[in-house]
Amino acid sequence: MSRPRTPADRPVIAIAGLGIESSTFSPARTRAPAFHPSRGEEVLERYPFLAPGEELREAAEWHGALVGKSLPGGTVTAAAWEELTGELIERLAALPEPDGLWYDIHGAMTVEGVDDAEAVLLDRIRATVGPRVTVSTSMDLHGNVSRELVHRSDLITCYRMAPHEDHMETKERAVRNLVDLLASGAPRPAKAWVPVPVLLAGEQTSTRVEPARSVYAAVEEVEAADGVTDAAIWVGYAWADEPRNRAAVVVTGPDGDAVAAGAERLAHGFWDARHDFDFVAPTGTFDGILDEALTSGRRPFFVSDTGDNPTAGGAGDVTWGLTRLLERPEFRREDGPTVLYASVPGPEAVETAVAAGVGATVTVTAGAEVDDRHAGPVTLTGVVHAVRHGDRDAGTEVVIRVGSVHAILTRLRKPYHHEHDFTDLGLDPRGADIVIVKIGYLEPELAEMSAGWKMALTPGGVDQDLVRLGHHRIRRPMFPFDRGMADPDLRARRIPASDQPLTGDDE
Incomplete structure (x- = not known):
């Protein structure tokens, strides 16, 4: 050299x-x-x-x-x-x-x-x-x-x-x-x-x-x-x-x-x-925040599904939030409140939706291939709303509409930080009632468009409840694990x- x-x-x-x-x-x-x-x-x-x-x-x-x-x-x-x-x-x-x-x-x-x-x-x-x-x-x-x-x-x-x-x-x-x-x-x-x-x-x-x-x-x-x-x-x-x-x-x-x-x-x-x-935003349970979003009148209302945030290290394929969402009766009708959910990886589900094409009705199963500790794979029957190829992170993305829920499924996990992440899929986040993203604090573009926002304390590999995660190799004492510790x-x-x-x- x-x-x-x-x-x-x-x-x-x-x-x-x-x-x-x-x-x-x-x-x-x-x-x-x-x-x-x-x-x-x-x-x-x-x-x-x-x-x-x-x-x-x-x-x-x-x-x-x-x-x-x-x-x-x-x-x-x-x-x-x-x-x-x-x-x-x-x-x-x-x-x-x-x-x-x-x-x-x-x-x-x-x-x-x-x-x-x-x-x-x-x-x-x-x-x-x-x-x-x-x-x-x-x-x-x-x-x-x-x-x-x-x-x-x-x-x-x-x-x-x-x-x-x-x-x-x-x-x-x-x-x-x-x-x-x-x-x-x-x-x-x-x-x-x-x-x-x-x-x-x-x-x-x-x-x-x-x-x-x-x-x-x-x-x-x-x-x-x-x-x-x-x-x-x-x-x-x-x-x-x-x-x-x-x-x-x-x-x-x-x-x-x-x-x-x-x-x-x-x-x-x-x-x-x-x-x-x-926390940078008010927090609550997933169901409690959905209840508030439906009655608040603030549109769009953003919900952070924090526990599986792929931009913090989450696996990105925890299905707990999407499963809970699809169980809600308010969203089972096509004319119900519009909800965008981003996202869950499911390579086989994406392949099926791509083969069927936009407008087709499909039944697909996605998620929980990596992290199945909190919920199993989620099965959706709905209409293929959009297909998009070539994303750097996701590879291929599809949108499946189930009732009034537009669920984004990806071949590989992807964070959704920008307005174009949604509009490129034919979705209108500004016109939606509720937008749910696997994220912690909202990135600037999302924060700008949100009329309401709360962080749902959901399970996953980046659980916001640090004490319950089980750290055992960090140097102790450490705040907040040892709240009564002496000044260092x-x-x-x-x-x-x-x-x-x-x-x-x-x-």
């Missing part, structure tokens, strides 16, 4: 990473194709700020190794891990010797037989590129930040909004920080890390509402301080069970005292707000530079 270099050369920067949220409470398993990996020049095409002619594109010589991102799901299989990481390392080794590396990850990947997978992969990356390479890591705020991951990174940051409307802005910030550091020739920055023993769901920590809005507002204030380059708060990922799962704070910059003070300020702010975090040690841990040894276990 060497080539002649001159001082006038632009820095050489490699890009690599794998990203997924993996629920260990889901029986699903994630395999290599789910990551849709990009390679070589394809990697750069993922990022608008690295398009030809953009300032950052011209500031360095960029080389993509491999970047893959999967829809959240179950634990990654050992075979998928070996296949993807093996190729990533092989491609990285074949690139020109880099000055820097951008490590683009999510931070909540669980792999069969591997704890702290992202830190393990970064260790393998560093063994390949060498200790002198400067690494900038970008993450989801629902990722997990271990001491080891901070040590192996030189710069590290995460999203500051949930929902993640700033995801591309965050990636660009991570890249800009890396480019600026390489251009300056400055030493590796100081790093202060504070683990915060709080583990809450994303739906309880949305930055749309207090206290997270104010907690995260302090991030930019800390970042603006002299001697600080970047500041970040991670909520952590609540639906996996590893010792690293918890909230955390990291601040980086040239002034060790400034980054330590900033990290402690953010950590105390998060800890002090722990009792104030609450929130002093900043100063993490040595990545080219220096990490000693002790101050967690």
